[in-house]
Structure formats: structure tokens, C-alpha cells
Amino acid sequence: MNTDTHIINLLIKNGRASFADIAREIGVSRAYVRQRVKKLVDEGMIEQFTAVINPDKLGKSLSAFLDVKVAPQGIEKIAHELAECPEVVSLYIMSDMKSLHIHTLTNDTEALNRFSHEHLFSREHIIDVECKTLLTRVKNRRGGPRL
Numbered sequence: 841m842n843t844d845t846h847i848i849n850l851l852i853k854n855g856r857a858s859f860a861d862i863a864r865e866i867g868v869s870r871a872y873v874r875q876r877v878k879k880l881v882d883e884g885m886i887e888q889f890t891a892v893i894n895p896d897k898l899g900k901s902l903s904a905f906l907d908v909k910v911a912p913q914g915i916e917k918i919a920h921e922l923a924e925c926p927e928v929v930s931l932y933i934m935s936d937m938k939s940l941h942i943h944t945l946t947n948d949t950e951a952l953n954r955f956s957h958e959h960l961f962s963r964e965h966i967i968d969v970e971c972k973t974l975l976t977r978v979k980n981r982r983g984g985p986r987l
Contacts (some may be wrong), residue, residue, distance in 0.1 A: 843868065847876055848886070855889045899946040903974035904952055906960075909941040914965025915940070927955045938967075949973075 841849075846866050850857055856859040866873075880886045895903065895936055909911050910918055915933060925933045929943045946952045952971075 844880060844885070845877060847873060848880065851877070851886070851889075855891070895945045900947060902946045902948055902952055904944045904946070905972050905974070906940075906942040906944065906956075907970040908939055908942060908960060908966060909968040910940060911967060912938050914963075915934040918963065918965060922959060925959055927951070927954065 843866060847862055850862050850865060859870045859877070863870045863873045877886070895901070908918075915938060919931060919933050922928055922940070922942065927944045927946050929945050931943075932941045933939075934941055944952065944955060946955060952973075956969065956971070960966055
């Protein structure tokens with residue numbers, strides 16, 4: 841594993857790790873780690889440092905995955921508008937260019953129903969909505985993908 845990949849994987853695991861801690865882990869100087877992280881940020885390899893939140897602790901106990909079929913002429917506009925909704929955790933335009941895959945977190949089914957009515961069912965260009973709610977987490981991607 842190259843040094844940059846090692847640094848990135850350590851930051852994925854703990855975004856608050858100090859340069860000194862990372863340096864000790866991989867056997868380089870703190871200054872070298874600081875310089876590499878700055879370069880990774882400047883080059884866009886690292887886009888941001890963020891926190892992983894436990895939604896249950898915030899009362900967001902309903903995790904739902906929606907597959908939304910959209911007329912192609914409306915997909916970009918709808919995707920960008922839905923991405924601004926606080927209920928939307930992640931949103932992807934799929935390769936068929938007429939599907940959105942959306943992950944939402946809401947307090948309960950009533951809040952999910954309200955979101956669906958306000959932002960999906962009443963919109964021009966939305967053709968179909970399929971919704972599945974999460975039963976059990978078996979494995980999740982805390983901190984993003986590993987390299």
C-alpha cells in the first residue's frame with residue numbers, strides 16, 4: 841500500500857487523527873504527513889473532513905431507500921432540488937439517466953410520508969416511486985469507502 845493510500849485509510853477510520861498519530865502509524869515524519877494531507881486536499885482527493893452521525897441518537901430512526909423514475913428532461917433539476925432536502929442523506933443519478941436512488945432519514949413513517957407527498961408525488965416529471973425501509977443494518981460504510 842502506498843503512503844497516500846495508507847494516510848487516506850487512517851483518516852477514513854478516524855478523521856480527527858493527528859498528523860503525529862498518523863506519522864507514528866506509518867513510520868514517517870509529522871511534517872511529511874501534514875504536507876501529503878495538504879496535497880491530497882489541494883488535488884481534490886480528499887474533499888472534506890466530516891463526522892459520521894448515529895441517526896438513532898438524533899431521533900432519525902427510519903432509514904428509507906427510494907428508487908424514483910423521472911422523465912429524462914427533468915432529472916437534473918429534480919435531483920439538485922431533492923439533494924437540498926434535509927431528509928436526503930445521499931442521492932445518485934443512475935446510469936439509465938431516468939432513475940434516482942435516494943437514501944432518506946426521517947423520524948418516522950409519518951415524516952417519510954410527508955416528505956414523499958411534498959417532494960415526490962406532486963412533482964412534474966416524476967413517473968414512479970419505489971420505497972423500501974431498512975429493517976436491520978448488517979454492514980454499513982462508516983467513513984466512506986476503503987482504498
